Amino acid sequence: MRSQCCGEIGIADVGSKVQLCGWVAHRRDHGEHLAFVDLRDHTGIIQCVLDGSVEVRSEWVVRIEGTVRRRPEGTDNPDLATGQVEVSQCEVEVLAEAEAPPFPVDDRVSADEMLRLRHRYVDLRRPRMQANIRLRARVMGALRDSMASQGFCEVETPLLWTPTPEGAREFTVPSRLHKGEFYVLPQSPQLAKQLLMVGGVDRYFQLARCLRDEDLRADRQFEFTQLDLEASFVDQADIQRAVTEAVLAATRAALGDDIDVPGVETFTWREAMERFGTDKPDTRFGIELVDLTAVFESTEVKAFSAPCVKAIVVPGGAVMGRSQLDSLVQQAKSLGAKGLAWFKVISVAPLVVESPLDKFISITERESLVDVSQASPGDLIAVVASDWRTACSVLGQLRLATGRPGIHEGGLRYCWVTEFPMFDGLDEQGRPQAAHHPFTMPHPDDVHLMASDPLSVRSQAYDLVLNGWELGSGSIRVHREDIQRQIFDALGIGFAEAEERFGFLLGAFRYGAPPHGGFAVGVDRLVALLAGEENIREVIAFPKTQSGTDPMTNAPRELAPGVLRDLGLQVIPRNS
């Protein structure tokens, strides 16, 4: 039907006859005898010279047969990849007429996102979306190639799974053959892949669809794709190596082999919290947290007599006016701090500091404050005193608010965060909460603390972070029954309850479970960051809105009564 694609035509084709297919991007009419039509396909745009009488309009689908020629002197279009040539002596065949599109098929104009989603098939024609979709395909291919070449075996796991009442809310699927009983869609293949390890698969991977019935965000959809992997007879470093290799391969596939990606740094969770105030540090910029606890150890200032005093230095922040500072304080309060103290550094020799608290702090405190924080004249020191966790997280968020580079700036900075705590605070009954999942292996040095001091136990769980986005997480799993029992004890899960919830996994482990561990990379987030998109909807062909609807298909919708009956279901009216 066609000899080549629009964007592929160049000087080399001059003189040759071509057959092209595509959509009419623009028509520039010059009267009875001349019209220019820009023909667009997934590769680009080429100008065709038509007789003015030929009827083609925007977004009509046409097949054009003509001859490639050099454009006349002075009419080249440097903005177009094919701008040195054009197709002339055109025979036009209209393959499909089209209504005027609901919004311009053009990257240069924005359109309401709902409108784009309702007519996603039109939106996908835009070069930006074409690029994103194809970049995604390259990333998926590179991930698959990398895993295969590292000796991992691709295995598909069930979409119709069994409810495991832990973690994310699951999507439920009614069973027709067993009325009143239900499957669920897997929130991840976590348990399945561990069973594969017991099954001797040794190294598994899958580009797996995962489904979670939780509220949506810019970086979260109901359904998303993970590069899911698991390996036997490995330690944490083996897994990190494999993941790093796959992700860097994907990065090169997306952006080219000569892309400059700095070495992947590793922070312990503690260090990430101390320096960046978050477990997913954006290391593209400085403004790291400084610890002032020692400085104000014996302070007279009540606001600073807290277990932890930390600060960030805002470069050039001394120019901030009253209202800006007030809103900074307000922000800190809304993030959970009791307040925020600020010091403008006017000069260092002699030391002059401007602050509501300046007359209350001692000369020594003022000197060490500026000394420890390494602030320069013109900087603002923002101080939060609180418990360690609050001080870190409030300043971590202020750090992002004041200094975070735009999505296209600062390059790609991958890092690992390791040694996550095993437990994440206490629940209402005073029991530790599993921070990762209950099959996460504790750090070998901390196993003895499991009963006496569970909250200080570190785990062998680790996250991969890119530019402040959590790209994925994994852990070494528990394969020893005695340790598993200690964890369940700490979590307050009795033998019977463990059997009820995870019986099939625990059962499998009794038949010889290899030491194993794994990881899962969020592919949507990875692709979004590589594409320079701030929202994963831009790299998903058919995403849902924030309230989980699809404006194109109108899903979700009511079912016909007969369908419900077949499933043994009855709908409770919404207003009851």
Add this chain to the structure above:
RNA sequence: GGUCCUGUGGUGCAGCCUGGAGUGCACGCCGGCCUGUCAAGCCGGAGGUCGCGGGUUCAAAUCCCGUCAGGACCGCCA
């Protein structure tokens, strides 16, 4: 469940704070002119429940309350 932002011809915006005739800009659409444009240009035309409901007012796109939809975030995502 909560906080904030947005909703105005087909599209993107301005108008709203400080109420006074559906007013404006750009694009698109339809028609006309035009043989070298390239997001062509020029002329003309069509196109509106100012998201929806209620309130205040002589008068509401504008102020107030509610509601719906979209978005960002908190909760949630072991």
